[in-house]
Amino acid sequence: MLQLHGLGNGLTTAPLVTNGRTRSITAENPTGEKGQGGKAASNLGTARKGRPCIDLKQGETATLAHIQGAGVLQHFWITVTDKTGAKGHPAQFVLRDLVLRMYWDDEETPSVEVPLGDFFCNGFARRTNVNSLPISVNPTGGMNCYFAMPFRTSAKITIENQHAYDIGGFFYTFNYTLVDELPENAAYFHAQWRRERLTEIGKDYTILDNVKGTGQFVGTYLAWAALERNWWGEGEMKFYMDGDVEWPTICGTGTEDYVGGAWCFSNLKTGEPESYSTPYLGYTYYKETTDIDPWYGHQVPMHGMYRWHLPDPIRFESDLKVTIQQIGHDHAQLFERSDDVSSVAYWYQMEPHADFPVLLPVEMRWPR
Numbered sequence: 001m002l003q004l005h006g007l008g009n010g011l012t013t014a015p016l017v018t019n020g021r022t023r024s025i026t027a028e029n030p031t032g033e034k035g036q037g038g039k040a041a042s043n044l045g046t047a048r049k050g051r052p053c054i055d056l057k058q059g060e061t062a063t064l065a066h067i068q069g070a071g072v073l074q075h076f077w078i079t080v081t082d083k084t085g086a087k088g089h090p091a092q093f094v095l096r097d098l099v100l101r102m103y104w105d106d107e108e109t110p111s112v113e114v115p116l117g118d119f120f121c122n123g124f125a126r127r128t129n130v131n132s133l134p135i136s137v138n139p140t141g142g143m144n145c146y147f148a149m150p151f152r153t154s155a156k157i158t159i160e161n162q163h164a165y166d167i168g169g170f171f172y173t174f175n176y177t178l179v180d181e182l183p184e185n186a187a188y189f190h191a192q193w194r195r196e197r198l199t200e201i202g203k204d205y206t207i208l209d210n211v212k213g214t215g216q217f218v219g220t221y222l223a224w225a226a227l228e229r230n231w232w233g234e235g236e237m238k239f240y241m242d243g244d245v246e247w248p249t250i251c252g253t254g255t256e257d258y259v260g261g262a263w264c265f266s267n268l269k270t271g272e273p274e275s276y277s278t279p280y281l282g283y284t285y286y287k288e289t290t291d292i293d294p295w296y297g298h299q300v301p302m303h304g305m306y307r308w309h310l311p312d313p314i315r316f317e318s319d320l321k322v323t324i325q326q327i328g329h330d331h332a333q334l335f336e337r338s339d340d341v342s343s344v345a346y347w348y349q350m351e352p353h354a355d356f357p358v359l360l361p362v363e364m365r366w367p368r
Contacts, residue, residue, distance in 0.1 A: 020177040022176075023175075023178060024175045024176070025064070025173070027053050056161040064174065067151070068153070077142065077173045078173075079171045080116070096362075098162070098163065100159055101113050105188075110356070113191075114191050123302075124223055155176075190346070191345065200338070211347065212354050213352075221343065221344040233255035238251050248323075280310060284306070322345060
């Protein structure tokens, strides 16, 4: 039974008592050790909210959690100040300047390497509320993740501050269960970020490639800045798996179709895109074209959307590649277009995993 291994959750498993040991890592108990929480002192005295957060120096990589033994990370919460240490300087790009990494079982290269905001479906370094099953972002900037993340010997989670300034006020909680063993088929969680600041005309954007091994793809987040006029979302999602080369096994019908929307997300009364956020599908961010955005310096519509393949995972046995087209429609016909596309791919697989592409330097994660 999965609940015995710390993997089950929900109303049906809530009454089931197991021998799992619940632990939590915060700045108040950075090791998660039993009986070691809340010892720091504040102006109110010892054990009165003495260390609720940490500061991140510019260029610093901080280890948020380092867990030994077998277990399952079941939930974590993060929030970060919207001011930096530079005398209250606005942290304009901080959600893309902080890099979240996760390592399982003492591996040398991370299984998760994603800018903090994009991991939580907050692309463009913009705080956006999200009301989905595995990712929930609440006012104001309370970022929650419920993806189950098993590990057999250790787990390490780090955050790197690539922002231009020190950051004062980084808050976090990692809730996990230590277990005696895990099922043999319990795979490891992975997430990878990519961006093309200007996609190539007629060439599909690659969301994920070079995945080798057995596993299942469980989600996509897209942060799409439409650099050209007219409708941008006719492109089809493609999954090449288990030896597919020229043609994919799974091919969708359009970008808004992939995330469960239809007809350009248009509100029937206003004709403007209408946002939504559901357990598995969401179009959570749309910036009006009439606004001048400081990221780009001109009118650029920005769109954030997600799709979770939790009830319908994309299973693969040996390899996987995921792409999406950039195709528009000008009210008369389809046309190839070029946009600024960022993405996060979320999947589980058995280790070892192939090396990730080198993460774009911080200045290349900003607009042109």
